[in-house]
Amino acid sequence: MLFRYLFILLTLFPLKTFALIEVDITRGNLNPLPVAVSPLSIEEESKNNFKKILDIDNLGSEISAVVENNLRQSGLFNPLSKNAFLQKPDIANLKPRFEDWNLIKAQALITGKVTFVDEKLRVEFRLWDVLAGKEMMALAFTTVPSNWRRVGHIITDKVYERLTGENGYFDTRIIYVSEKGPKTNRIKKLAIMDQDGFNNKYLTLGNELVLTPRFSPTNQMVTYLSYFRNLPRVYLLDIETGLQEVVGDFPGMTFAPRFSPDGKKIIMSFAKDGNSDIYTMDLENRIVERITNHPSIDTSPSFSPDGKYITFNSDRSGYQQIYIMSKNGKDVKRISFGNGLYGTPVWSPRGDLIAFTKLHKGKFYIGVMRTDGTGERLLTENFYQEAPSWSPNGRVLIFYRETKTNSKGEGFSAKLWSIDLTGYNEKMVETETDASDPSWSSLLSN
Amino acid sequence: MNLRKTLKNGFLVLLASLVLTACATQKTTTGQLQSDVYTGSDSVEYLASGVADRVFFATNETVLTTASRETLRKQAAWLRKNSKITVVLEGHADERGTREYNLALGERRANSAKDYLLTYGVSSDRISVLSYGKERPVDSGSNPLAWSKNRRSVTVKAN
DSSP states (O other), rough: SSOOOEEEEEEOOOOOOOOOOOOGGGEEESOOOEEEOOOOOHHHHHHHHHHHHHOSSOHHHHHHHHHHHHHHSSEEEEEOOOOGOOSSSHHHSSOHHHHHHHHTTTEEEEEEEEEEEEEEEEEEEEEEETTTTTEEEEEEEEOOGHHHHHHHHHHHHHHHHHHHHHHOSOOEEEEEEESSOGGGOEEEEEEEEETOOSSOOEEEEEOOOOEEEEOOTTTSEEEEEEEGGOEEEEEETTTTTTTTOOOOSSSSSSEEEEEEESSSSEEEEEEEEEEEEEEEHHHTTTOEEHHHHHHHHOEEEEEOTTSEEEEEEETTTSSSSEEEEEETSSSSEEEEOOEEEEEEEEEEEEEEHHHHHHETTTEEEEEEEESSSSEEEEEEEESSSEEEETTTTTSSSEEEEEEEOOOOOOOOOOOOEEETSSHHHHHHHHSSSSEEEEEEOOOOOO | HHHHHHHHHHHHHHHHHHHHHHHHHHHHHHHTEEOOOEEOSSSSSEEEEEESEEEETTOOOOOOOHHHHHHHHHHHHHHHHHHHEEEEEEEEEOOOSSSHHHHHHHHHHHHHHHHHHHHHTGGGGGGOOOOOEEESSSSOOOOHHHHHHEEEEEEOOOO
C-alpha cells in the first residue's frame, strides 16, 4: 500500500492569470527567485487532532517547511526568512497585503490552510504573484494524515511547474545501496527514501551483497544485483510485498539490470566464459533475447525513453566507450570520442541527452552529451564518482562519490550527491549511512 | 654494569630493526610493482606449500604474466594431485573503474586463470568462477600499490 493511497483532488480553480513571474531555469542558481512560504494556517481544533494522530505540534508549519526546503534545495528559489513576514498565515491566505510582501522583496508567495475533516487531512494552498498582485494558482487536496510530507512535495511540484514551466521532481523517492563496515568487507543493504532524505527504509537485511537497484517505471518494482548464495544474479523485488525473485535462468552472472520504459522487460548483462553481452528478458512470457554478441565487455545498458534505442558501454575499441544501437542490437554506433574512458551511460527522460561517467588522467567526471556524442559537457570532477541517475524531469542528476583513503587505508566513505544539469547547485544528499548506486523514481503522483 | 650493557644492546637491536623497517617500507613503495602488476607477497596465501593462491593483473588487463602462469601451473599440478578438491576462482578489480564494468572485468580475469588451469589438465567441472568486481578489495588504500594487490584472481578451495 506504499504507492496506492487515498488522494483526491477536490477543487481546481481555473487559472485566470498568465505566468508573470518567470524562473530562468537555464542558469541554475545564479539568481534564485525570492519566494515567501507563509506557514499554512491551522485552527486550534485541527491542530489538536493532528497532534493526537501524528504527534506534530503544528502540522501547517511542518508542511510549509517541507515546501520551503524543497524550493531551497532546487537552487532555483530563495525562500525568505519567516521572521520578516508581517502578515499572519490565516489572513495572508484570505487576502495577502501585497505591499507587505513586496517590502521584503518576495516575488512569489505561497499561502494555505490545513484542516482535519472526517479523519482526513485537507490542505489548500495558493500561489500569488506579488508584483502583479494576483493569484496564480489555487489547489486543495484531501489525503490520509500520514501522507502529510507528500502533500508538501506535491505542493512544491505544482509551484515549480507553474513558475518554471517544467515538470517537478519533488514527489519522488530514491532507491540506493546503504553501506557500512570496513572497505574490504562492506555490508550493503537496499534502502529507499523520499527525495529529501525522509522516510528512510531498509529493504534487505545485509546478509548478502546487493548492488545497483533501479526502479520500474511505475515505481512498484526494483531490479538489482544480489549475491544470494554467492551466485550474483539479477533480482526483482516488489516494494509493497517484499517478494523477491531471480530474473531468468542463466548459467552465470547476470548484472547491470534496468527496466525498459514500458516496464515489460529487463535489460541486463550476462557474463559467461569471460565475455559479457547484453540480453533482455520479457517479464510476462519470460522470453530471453540476446541483444549484443561480441567478444568484448558489453554492459551498463539503458533504453531511450521511447524504447527504440539502447545506450551501453563496451571495450570493443580496446577501451571502455559509449555506444548506441537500436533495440534489437542492430546499427551499433560509438558516440564517445573524447580523451579517457567512458561508462554508465543513462538516457535522459527527455530523450535528448545521455549522462555518463568519464575517467581521464586519474579523475572521475559526471557529464552529459547529446545522443549523437556531440556537445559533451563535464559537470563535476572528483577523485571517484560514478553512476548518474536522472530526476524524472531531466533537470538534476544524482550519483555517488567515494573518498580517497589516507596512507593507512583509512577515511573511506561513500555518499550520494546531486547536481543540476547546468553544473550548478552541486550538493551532498544526506543519508543515515554511507550510500551508493542511487536511482531516482518517476513522479509518484501524476 | 650488566644492566647498562643490556640496555645498550637493546638500543642497538632497536636501531637495527628501525633501519630494517625503513628498508622494508622503501621496498613496498618501489620494488613490488613491475609494469603495473603486483609482484610482492603481502596478501598472498597458500593452497599448499609453495602453491600461491592468487595471480595479479595490470590495470584494465586480463592477460596473465609469466609469473602468473608459473603460479597457475603449480596450482594445476596441485589440483591434479588432489583430484577431489574443487575450487572457485574469484576475480577482482581495483576501485578505479565503474562498478558494472568492473564486475565484467573480474569475471574475465577469473576466466583467464580458469582457461590456463584447463590447459594444464584440470577438468572444468572442478572449477567455478565468481566475480566480485571492486566489492572486495584486500587493501583499502587509494594508491597504485594497493590497487595492484586488488587486481587479482584468487583460487579458493570450495570443498
